[in-house]
Amino acid sequence: MKQGRILIVDDAETWRTEIAETLRRKGYLVECASTIEQALGLLDTALFHLAILDICLQDNSNPNNTDGLEILQELKKRKCSEAIKVIMLSGHDTKEHLRKTFKDYSVVDFLSKGEFNKKILLGEVREAFAAKVNINLGLDIRWQKASSAEDAVLNLEINGTRVARGTALHSLIALELEDLLCRLFYGAESIIVHPIIPGLSATGVLAIQPFYPQIGAKGTVVVKFGNLHKIDRESMNFKKYIEHTVGGGRIRYYHNGRSSPCLGSSTCD
Amino acid sequence: MMSFSHSTRILVIGSQPYWRHISTQALREAGFLVEEYDDYCMRFPKENIDLILLGCINVGCAELQLITHLLQEKHHLLVLSSYLSPSTMRLLYLQGVDEVVNKPYNSAVLVDLVQQVLGKVALHGMSIF
Numbered sequence: 476m477k478q479g480r481i482l483i484v485d486d487a488e489t490w491r492t493e494i495a496e497t498l499r500r501k502g503y504l505v506e507c508a509s510t511i512e513q514a515l516g517l518l519d520t521a522l523f524h525l526a527i528l529d530i531c532l533q534d535n536s537n538p539n540n541t542d543g544l545e546i547l548q549e550l551k552k553r554k555c556s557e558a559i560k561v562i563m564l565s566g567h568d569t570k571e572h573l574r575k576t577f578k579d580y581s582v583v584d585f586l587s588k589g590e591f592n593k594k595i596l597l598g599e600v601r602e603a604f605a606a607k608v609n610i611n612l613g614l615d616i617r618w619q620k621a622s623s624a625e626d627a628v629l630n631l632e633i634n635g636t637r638v639a640r641g642t643a644l645h646s647l648i649a650l651e652l653e654d655l656l657c658r659l660f661y662g663a664e665s666i667i668v669h670p671i672i673p674g675l676s677a678t679g680v681l682a683i684q685p686f687y688p689q690i691g692a693k694g695t696v697v698v699k700f701g702n703l704h705k706i707d708r709e710s711m712n713f714k715k716y717i718e719h720t721v722g723g724g725r726i727r728y729y730h731n732g733r734s735s736p737c738l739g740s741s742t743c744d
Numbered sequence: 745m746m747s748f749s750h751s752t753r754i755l756v757i758g759s760q761p762y763w764r765h766i767s768t769q770a771l772r773e774a775g776f777l778v779e780e781y782d783d784y785c786m787r788f789p790k791e792n793i794d795l796i797l798l799g800c801i802n803v804g805c806a807e808l809q810l811i812t813h814l815l816q817e818k819h820h821l822l823v824l825s826s827y828l829s830p831s832t833m834r835l836l837y838l839q840g841v842d843e844v845v846n847k848p849y850n851s852a853v854l855v856d857l858v859q860q861v862l863g864k865v866a867l868h869g870m871s872i873f
Binding site for chain 2 (some may be wrong): 568
């Protein structure tokens with residue numbers, strides 16, 4: 476079973492420690508940041524499903540500080556709002572902050588520190604994972620042909636950088652690929668993954684056999700992942716040169732999008 | 745800003761006659777098709793309603809019941825309440841209302857607010873489809 480990954484951002488150490496301990500005891504993988512810089516650094520180098528954000532991140536020395544809102548803005552700018560859900564936990568639960576966070580940034584909830592209750596927070600986190608994060612953490616992923624997620628992401632180009640073996644980016648993107656599969660195959664019990672050698676478009680391509688509870692095996696699904704522009708090019712080449720040879724009518728395209736921080740994906744069967 | 749008028753249909757629900765009257769008047773002058781209701785009868789038209797404005801003194805049981813009903817009917821809803829706490833706002837946002845603000849008595853402010861909410865509704869519709 477994979478773990479739900481949570482980022483806590485709060486300048487107050489007591490709050491960070493208390494919440495982190497509570498969530499770790501429930502099996503979540505938790506990392507903490509106390510400043511906007513630390514938070515953005517962690518978002519660059521690690522994978523999260525949920526963030527719990529305070530608004531004022533300057534030890535209350537500046538009550539007008541709204542670094543937490545800037546983190547929300549940054550998540551939106553990076554197009555990560557879909558991949559990383561946010562719960563606000565702040566003492567600054569003013570009407571304006573509520574409006575901004577709910578309406579401009581679609582946060583999952585806004586909890587007041589003044590009325591803090593561990594049970595409520597745990598309930599909100601559980602609910603967020605069940606209803607909003609849409610990830611199948613129990614998915615059993617079996618890689619074929621002696622392959623692995625680490626092999627599948629080699630040579631992808633992510634934000635202008637080529638994924639090379641042994642780098643921090645390599646581990647992160649491999650983790651993100653498995654995460655992406657857990658999101659795409661939300662209802663499946665297990666999947667068998669066959670990496671396919673892609674064309675020249677530098678996208679990753681996987682042929683996946685999913686197995687569903689009670690139904691069993693369903694048709695093979697092709698998942699393309701990587702840079703969204705390159706996926707489009709790969710799909711275009713496929714349509715132009717390959718599709719007619721396998722009977723175009725049988726191919727349905729399901730999804731083009733970005734449910735993962737760095738990886739875009741497209742699936743068809 | 746996007747402009748909405750003529751074919752945009754709005755329901756104004758509120759038990760305060762003065763507020764209901766000035767709001768209906770202002771929205772009609774701005775070019776909207778407006779119908780007004782003075783109670784929470786829940787027998788409102790179901791189709792072709794672009795936005796419902798619920799004006800109230802505070803959000804109590806009766807209002808919450810009505811809001812739940814309107815959201816279940818998939819209406820877009822703007823709640824205008826004279827007394828509004830952050831916890832009430834949170835509750836209504838979690839329920840899915842489009843906007844909740846302190847009740848304005850200024851016609852221009854109301855029309856501007858309605859335009860903003862309709863703009864967000866239209867944008868949201870575009871991002872989905």
